[in-house]
Amino acid sequence: MNLKKPELLITAKNLDEIKYLADSGADAFNIGGDIYGLRVAGIFTLEMIKEAVKIAKEKQKKIYVMMNAILHNDSLNGLEDYLTKLVEYDVDGIVFGDPAVFITAKEIAPDLQLHLNTETTITNAETINFWAKRGVTRAVLARELSLEEVIDIKNKVNIEIQVQVHGLTCIFHSKRSLLTNYFEHLGYNKLLPQESRKKQLHLREKKRPDERYPIFEDSHGTHIMSDHDICMIEHIDKFIGAGIDSLKIEGILHSTDYLVNVTKLYRKAIDNVLSGKENGYLVEQIKKIQPKNRPLNTGFYFKEQIY
Amino acid sequence: MNNTAEHQTQKLKKPELLAPAGNLEKLEFAIRYGADAVYIGGRQFGLRAKAGNFSFEDMEKGVAFAHKRNARVYVATNIIAHNADLSGLETYLKTIKNIGVDAIIVADPAIISTAKNIVPDLEIHLSTQSSVTNWRTVQFWKDEGISRVVLAREVSLREIRDIKKHVDVELEAFIHGAMCNSYSGRCVLSNHMTNRDANRGGCAQSCRWLYDLFQTGDELDDYSEIPLFEENDDPYTMSSKDLCMIESIPDIINAGIDSLKIEGRMKSIHYVATVVNAYRQAIDAYLADPKNYSFDPAWLDEIVKASHRPLIKGFYYQPPNKEAQIYGEGPKIRKFDFVGLVLDYDNDTKTATIQQRNNFKVGQEVEFFGPATKFVQTIEKIEDEEGNSIDAARHPLQIIKMKVNKPVKPYDMMRKEN
Numbered sequence: 001m002n003l004k005k006p007e008l009l010i011t012a013k014n015l016d017e018i019k020y021l022a023d024s025g026a027d028a029f030n031i032g033g034d035i036y037g038l039r040v041a042g043i044f045t046l047e048m049i050k051e052a053v054k055i056a057k058e059k060q061k062k063i064y065v066m067m068n069a070i071l072h073n074d075s076l077n078g079l080e081d082y083l084t085k086l087v088e089y090d091v092d093g094i095v096f097g098d099p100a101v102f103i104t105a106k107e108i109a110p111d112l113q114l115h116l117n118t119e120t121t122i123t124n125a126e127t128i129n130f131w132a133k134r135g136v137t138r139a140v141l142a143r144e145l146s147l148e149e150v151i152d153i154k155n156k157v158n159i160e161i162q163v164q165v166h167g168l169t170c171i172f173h174s175k176r177s178l179l180t181n182y183f184e185h186l187g188y189n190k191l192l193p194q195e196s197r198k199k200q201l202h203l204r205e206k207k208r209p210d211e212r213y214p215i216f217e218d219s220h221g222t223h224i225m226s227d228h229d230i231c232m233i234e235h236i237d238k239f240i241g242a243g244i245d246s247l248k249i250e251g252i253l254h255s256t257d258y259l260v261n262v263t264k265l266y267r268k269a270i271d272n273v274l275s276g277k278e279n280g281y282l283v284e285q286i287k288k289i290q291p292k293n294r295p296l297n298t299g300f301y302f303k304e305q306i307y
Numbered sequence: 308m309n310n311t312a313e314h315q316t317q318k319l320k321k322p323e324l325l326a327p328a329g330n331l332e333k334l335e336f337a338i339r340y341g342a343d344a345v346y347i348g349g350r351q352f353g354l355r356a357k358a359g360n361f362s363f364e365d366m367e368k369g370v371a372f373a374h375k376r377n378a379r380v381y382v383a384t385n386i387i388a389h390n391a392d393l394s395g396l397e398t399y400l401k402t403i404k405n406i407g408v409d410a411i412i413v414a415d416p417a418i419i420s421t422a423k424n425i426v427p428d429l430e431i432h433l434s435t436q437s438s439v440t441n442w443r444t445v446q447f448w449k450d451e452g453i454s455r456v457v458l459a460r461e462v463s464l465r466e467i468r469d470i471k472k473h474v475d476v477e478l479e480a481f482i483h484g485a486m487c488n489s490y491s492g493r494c495v496l497s498n499h500m501t502n503r504d505a506n507r508g509g510c511a512q513s514c515r516w517l518y519d520l521f522q523t524g525d526e527l528d529d530y531s532e533i534p535l536f537e538e539n540d541d542p543y544t545m546s547s548k549d550l551c552m553i554e555s556i557p558d559i560i561n562a563g564i565d566s567l568k569i570e571g572r573m574k575s576i577h578y579v580a581t582v583v584n585a586y587r588q589a590i591d592a593y594l595a596d597p598k599n600y601s602f603d604p605a606w607l608d609e610i611v612k613a614s615h616r617p618l619i620k621g622f623y624y625q626p627p628n629k630e631a632q633i634y635g636e637g638p639k640i641r642k643f644d645f646v647g648l649v650l651d652y653d654n655d656t657k658t659a660t661i662q663q664r665n666n667f668k669v670g671q672e673v674e675f676f677g678p679a680t681k682f683v684q685t686i687e688k689i690e691d692e693e694g695n696s697i698d699a700a701r702h703p704l705q706i707i708k709m710k711v712n713k714p715v716k717p718y719d720m721m722r723k724e725n
Contacts, residue, residue: 071441073469100443120495124390126417144498152390173493175461181629182543200523305502307509
């Protein structure tokens, strides 16, 4: 059987990281700014996005700009201008969650690839087909799906499917400034919430002392991330076998060094599968570089949930 | 209050008061106490797996009851489905359409597509689970054939007025009840912490649990962490106080919201009746005479009697601050129990026939309330059905008779402070 080569997609926090990760084997990048992007790995201004596209084009890589924010009326102003700039810079696509971005992009930037990512609610083939009919080119699946469900979805849709294979996932997004509120309640300021991401804060639920959930606050509110990093390097063959189009490494909260190594290992894993070679040993190499306080697991790919 | 003068010159549109109904009995009470519409869940495709929910038979009875009283019935079909969850959807939609429900409340586009194909005449309301927060997105869904958008709880009154100005579609907004702390649909804490799928009805309410907050050690390679709290500090939590807009009915109505929604398909009859009753009175008072309307503190007192959490105004006026969260044990809340339901009243003997719903006894102070009833009295004497004097009503659903100080009506309730 002829296997299709999937895209290896990764987030980038700055221009240097794009260069390093491109040279480490990434095919495409998710980058974004702080107004329209949610939980971007690092903030890219429009100038930086322009530069990023240049770097990517030289290396024959792709740039997809994160515009996945939940927009309130005020942030609609400027949406057209922002999209016009992205078209001018010749980015390859945008990632959206809010239909406001989708319809504006269809008007302003009809040639852009449109990737749908709501984080938690793209969970079935019918929903993807609904969006495909309206012009969405790629669906980013919720991480709370099993591998079996992912494969079933891929078989029932005709647009690109992206799944996450490595890194943290967002498990909670509130518009409230929950860290600010808490610090104000306690009546002292140990830390400015704006620093919450740089300083790396985490929550531990009283009855779950071994689980540490990263938390940070920004202009979009409060975000909580998973306590584990997904690591599917051993199972890359299953995604490739199913014809999944894009495999994403989420780099948020990880160092450039770590991401360079992880990217190289996933590059190797994909190439191994395509050339019929063994892959099992690679997970051991990831374990060696994995920060001790970020345990690895396989997310929901092999879990059954109850409801 | 904004633009009051301007609005007084034009005729105000009467908004719908929309109440939750976890089962048939709650549906009947919600409507008797003044709801213009109720939303219910069927046995499938809804998000409140644990709210009794309606069999098709009960749904049929509920719709008949509601329609006879010019009330509408909406069915929450707001699951975020996985492929396998969708089997049986077409039959389900056809069945509830035939039963005569007035609309479905949907979050997943998969269900929207199917409904448009299978039951094209059935109204579709977009659920708050879709977190719609801006007018362009409202426009998008209107163009998709959605007849009503339930706005995200994160929008302000100013934003709602702006949405209304841009798009001509029905808007529904929560005015009362428990709040997700996250953008609805964007929280999977429950999935990750307990393996229960929040978006398919399994939410474990992990946001209300207690957490410790740490700064992660500088060295990623060790487990070091610095606590950001002192020993006696309240733990971190995301538990939200409950929304209550009873004091702001004019602002809500003037913003142009078409349907005012009360949260709580899991809530008791007592809660639904009390809350609906208070909002019914406030809305009617304002519409009857906007110019001379004044807020009656008794409405809020009533609501507090049915509430379990302190109350806030959500995002309507300003983003929720520290006062919007429940830290530590929170303030003590007086609790009232629903102890009896009035079945009948004999004006000659001033005696009420009451069905017991919780224990009560001679000497206790109780309060009667209903759409047109409200008074407090002490229980002087209780008689069982045979006319024997008893000291207490101890048996569930036991029928008793007692003298009341003022006239009561069937379906009035008797409550007692816990």
